[in-house]
Amino acid sequence: MTRVLVVGADAAGMSAAHQALRTARKNGRELSVTVLERGHHTSYSACGIPYWMAGDVDDPGDLVARSAHEHLASGLDLRMGTEVVAVDTAARTATVANGEVFAYDELVVATGAPAVLPDWALRPDGTAYAGVGTVKTLDDGGAWLERFEEAGPGAHVVVVGAGYVGVEVAEAALRRGLGVTVLTRTRGMGMLEDEMSDLVNQALVDAGVELVLGAEVTGLELDGDRVTGVRWDGGTRDADLVVVSVGVRPATDFLRGTDVPLTEGGALRPDPHGRVADGVWAAGDCCEVRRRIDDAWVFRPLGTHANKHGRALGDSLAGGSLSFEGMTDTSITRFAAGGQYVEIARTGLSRKDAEAAGLDPVVLVTEGSTASGYMPEADPVAIWVMADRATRRLLGVQLVGGRGAGKRVDAAAAVLWHGGTVDDLAWMDLAYAPPFATAWDVLQVAARRVAERI
Amino acid sequence: MTRVLVVGADAAGMSAAHQALRTARKNGRELSVTVLERGHHTSYSACGIPYWMAGDVDDPGDLVARSAHEHLASGLDLRMGTEVVAVDTAARTATVANGEVFAYDELVVATGAPAVLPDWALRPDGTAYAGVGTVKTLDDGGAWLERFEEAGPGAHVVVVGAGYVGVEVAEAALRRGLGVTVLTRTRGMGMLEDEMSDLVNQALVDAGVELVLGAEVTGLELDGDRVTGVRWDGGTRDADLVVVSVGVRPATDFLRGTDVPLTEGGALRPDPHGRVADGVWAAGDCCEVRRRIDDAWVFRPLGTHANKHGRALGDSLAGGSLSFEGMTDTSITRFAAGGQYVEIARTGLSRKDAEAAGLDPVVLVTEGSTASGYMPEADPVAIWVMADRATRRLLGVQLVGGRGAGKRVDAAAAVLWHGGTVDDLAWMDLAYAPPFATAWDVLQVAARRVAERI
Known part of the structure; x- marks a missing residue:
């Protein structure tokens, strides 16, 4: 009987745990799985919390994909409120906060990545000042709903940071009738090229957000x-x-001082099967992921990677x-408030990434339409496409536009996954009918224009 | 000076003509382009006509991508109302209906494919009976608007045929307040597998369409x-x-009797550059297209292929x-009327195609959601996925579902374009955020389930 100890009961940990049980059953292996979770919730959607704050979701229970009860029913041993504080990889034991020691044969680290609170947000006792918080856990979400209620419409929220969560929270606060200021150290939406993030900034401002860049x-x-x-620094x-x-x-x-290698930022770098050291496995937000395009390790704490890598890990265990063969740096969100609606998506490298990888990027932004111009469904969209001059390889695509713009990124992500060229993107067979696209899909017009410039 | 004669002034012909002029300019070649069009319109969107009939488009001029006047301005010689009735490929001349003869060096056949009217629809003089017609040209569209107007709400329309046009016209007629019967020889939507076409049939019936299958x-x-x-035969x-x-x-x-090879159905089979014979080129709806997956020639008269192949042809000329390296048999439409809304898309082979190609298909239909279940954007979607048992190669994907379902087919089309496996579809990096997808995109859940069965 192999004793598997999983630390963390969210996407990666629970995907690993369940897949390990399924595969063991299939292979006739004896396997016991114990999951230790320091919080009070399992398998919840952190990505859904801004939409709960906005009022799209009534019951936080809806954000829980599987409850502790449901997990237990599938044969796991699940301990909630149980934080691992130390691991001895030689003895193969994990010690939890109350001193209890768990012996294991295989350790799965799926502890995730809590939101950062800078020093300026903290009281001397290390907790946040009243009215200040992050957006990561279900408890965070509940606290924000209470604070929104208490503050009432017309109250003012300052959002510090304009990444995905910052933009989603700005949407939530506007839709709740609050005034919103967004402060960002950068030009906003740092995962986009400047010319694309400018479009998002414009939508925020048009929706009534006070946006302060470089703050x-x-x-x-x-x-x-x-x-x-x-x-x-400026006001x-x-x-x-x-x-x-x-x-x-x-x-x-809790892994510092063990033989498990960590990056400077404290991240793990598991192989495609999730291995990080002898008897130690990892997946999810506590890990970096391998970007296939330039074979770089990057920190992209996203649920979709956590689910995939967790599943591959559990199976391999x-x-x-099954293996998780990296990603192409795809992500998406939207901003929908104050009369504005923009979908925001990206895949592949940034221009900076490409230059760092020694490539010679050819870049162009194309404006077009999500549907045939004569259709009521037609919304404007801007598409940034980057390809490598020497090999014509597609390197990256970013989109900002109306309904139907965002998920177009998937077709580009598929080309990147296969190492295809900008010509593949331009000429492959994308679906056309007037409510859905122009005869050359706007993604293909954008790719073609870059192809013509190489 | 090379004299290019283009027959047909719609998507393929005009893409070819303009690209030929652009490339010639770039390459410093002397080229004259004459375009002969038997009708009265250029470069119009046949696909848009059902939406004009439905009332989404007010002005048929909006369906014209480029008018004759605009074409002339770019240096073409364009003759409207000029039908080619004979070609002498040895002498390199084309004769038009009024007897005029055009000499050419290169002939481009882009004559399209008129709608078929069976004998039962025709008066002895060969024209359709009053109240009967097809949906293909702008004139057809205008005639239908007049007939709808004249018949008035409550009148009854019988639509014969349940392909894309049939379903789109059913939508248009319902939205105009007419009663609708659809008759089809098959099970309906013959480009879909039966289990998927059943879902479309259900939507039609729920919207109030009287649907008669096998008629x-x-x-x-x-x-x-x-x-x-x-x-x-039944009523x-x-x-x-x-x-x-x-x-x-x-x-x-007009090509019968020449040395230009035609299929039994009268179609041309141009190479990737558009060549069909010495001095003769072709593209668009008068041609078959090469399906990359099984290297089969199939008749798929779609604007998106016409545009691409026309452009490659013009450039090569x-x-x-530039070359048109075939397609993956992608198409899409929707049915939106009578309180129903379904998006309908397919790419790749049918089960019958796969079996004809000697493959051993593994097939499964998966039901899921277009967005995270707790979001108001979440709509049901059914996905049919087929892969080859021996090679795990993805063979086909079909979707029927709510908003955001249809264009998901593009990611699958990209995998097919690259000859990827069902595992590529399952594990590649598709965009996830709650308004747009589940953490494993429903397309990936469907692919994974097929992968697990191989």
Whole structure:
């Protein structure tokens, strides 16, 4: 009987746990799986929390894909509120906060990446000031709903950070009738090229968001321990609430001092089967992922990678051969509030990535339409396409546009997955009918224009 | 000076003509282009006509991508109302209906494929009975708008044929307040597998369409020369109007007797550059296209192929190297009327195609959601996935579902284009955020389930 100990009961951990049991059953292997979760929830959708805050989701239970009860029913041993504080990889034991020691044969690290709270957000006791918080856990979501309710319409929210979560929270707050300021150290939406992030910025501003670019937050204004404003290097803003969405950090402190290698940022780098060291496996937000296009390790804490890598890990753990062969750096969101609606998507390298990889990128932004121009479904879309001059290889695609723009990125992601060229993207057989596309899909017009410039 | 004579001024012909001029300019070649069009319109969207009939488009001029005037401005010689009736490929001349003879160096056949009217629809003089017609040209569209107007709400339309056009016309008629019967010889939507076409049939019926499957039309009921009903092998139906959408046929009669090879159905089979014979080129609906997956020639008269092949042809004609490397049999439409909304898409082989190619297909239908289940955007979708048992190669994907279902087919089309496996589809990096997908995109869940069965 192989004893598998999984640390963390969200997407990666639970995908691994269930797949390990399935594969073991199929292969006739004896396997026991124990899952330790330091929080109070399993398998919840962190990505759904902004939509719960916005009012799209009524019951936070809807964000839970599988409850602890459901997990237990499939033969797992699941311990909630149980935090691993130390691991001895030689003895193959894990010690939890209350001192209990778990012996294992195989350890699966799926501890995720909690949201970062900078020093300026913290009271001397290390907790956030009243009215200040992050957006990561179900508890965070519940706290924000209470704060929104308490503050009431017309109250003002400052969102620090303009990544995916920042933009999604700005949408939620506007839709709840709150005033919104977004502060970002960068030009906004740092995962997009400047010319594309400008389009998102415009939508935010048009929706009534006060957007401050290049703003480094230096501290809070306080009334007692309650926030009343935010200071940055260029100004101040009164605020009833402050949402901090400046990133996440791998929860791997308990591995420091073991032989499990960590990056400077504390991330793990598992192989396609999830192995990180002898008897130790990892997947999900505590890991970096391999980007196929330039074979680079990057930190992309996204549920879709966590699910895939977790599943491959679980299968491999039980003698299967599934593997997670990296990703192409695809992501998507939208901003829908204040009369604005934009879908935002990207896949592949940034221009900076391409130059760092020694490539010679050819880049162009094309404007077009999501449907035939005469159809009511036609919405404008801007598409940034980058290809390599020497090999014509497609390197990256970014889209900002109306309904139907965003998921077009998937066709480009498929070309990147296969190492295809910008000509493949331009000439392959995408679906056309007037409500859905122009006769040359706008993605293909954009690719063709880049192809013509090489 | 090379004299290029293009026959047909729609998607393929005009793509070829303009690209030939552009490439010639770039390459410093002397080229004159004359275009002969037997009709009165250039470069119009036949695909848009059902939406004009439905009321989405007010001005038929919106369906014209480029008018004759605009074409002339780019240096073409364009003759409207000029039908080629004979070609002498040895002498390199084309004779038009009024007897005029055009000498050419290179002939481009882009004559398209007019809609078929069966004998039962025709008066002794060869024209359709009053109230009966097809849906192909702008003139057809205008005639239908007049007939709809004249018949008034509550009138009854019988649509013969349940392909893309049949379903789109059923939508248009319902949205105009007409009663609709659809008769089809098959199970409906013959380009879909039965289990998928059943879903479309259900939507039609739920929208109030009277749908008769397996009905072979045998004749019309007439009052004088005006239709009053339709007879088929199993019954009759009173009708004020009869839309015939049973297919199209290549307009290549003027090539019979020349050395240009035609298929039994009268289609041309151009190479990737558009060549069909010495000095003769062809593209668009008068041609078959090569399906990459099984290397089969198939008749798929679609604007997207016409545009691509026309462009490659025009470039090649003027010394360029663009080529149309076939297609993967992708298509899409929707049915949106009577409270129903379904998107319908397919790419790749049918089960019958796969078996004819000697493959051993593994097939499964998966039901899922277009967005995370807790989001208001979540709509049901059914996905049919087929892969080859021996090689795991993806062979085909079909989708029927709500908003956002249809264009998902593009990601599958990209995998087919690259000759990828069902595992590529299952594991590649598709975009995830709650308004757009589940963490494993439903397309990937469907692919994974097939992968697990191989």
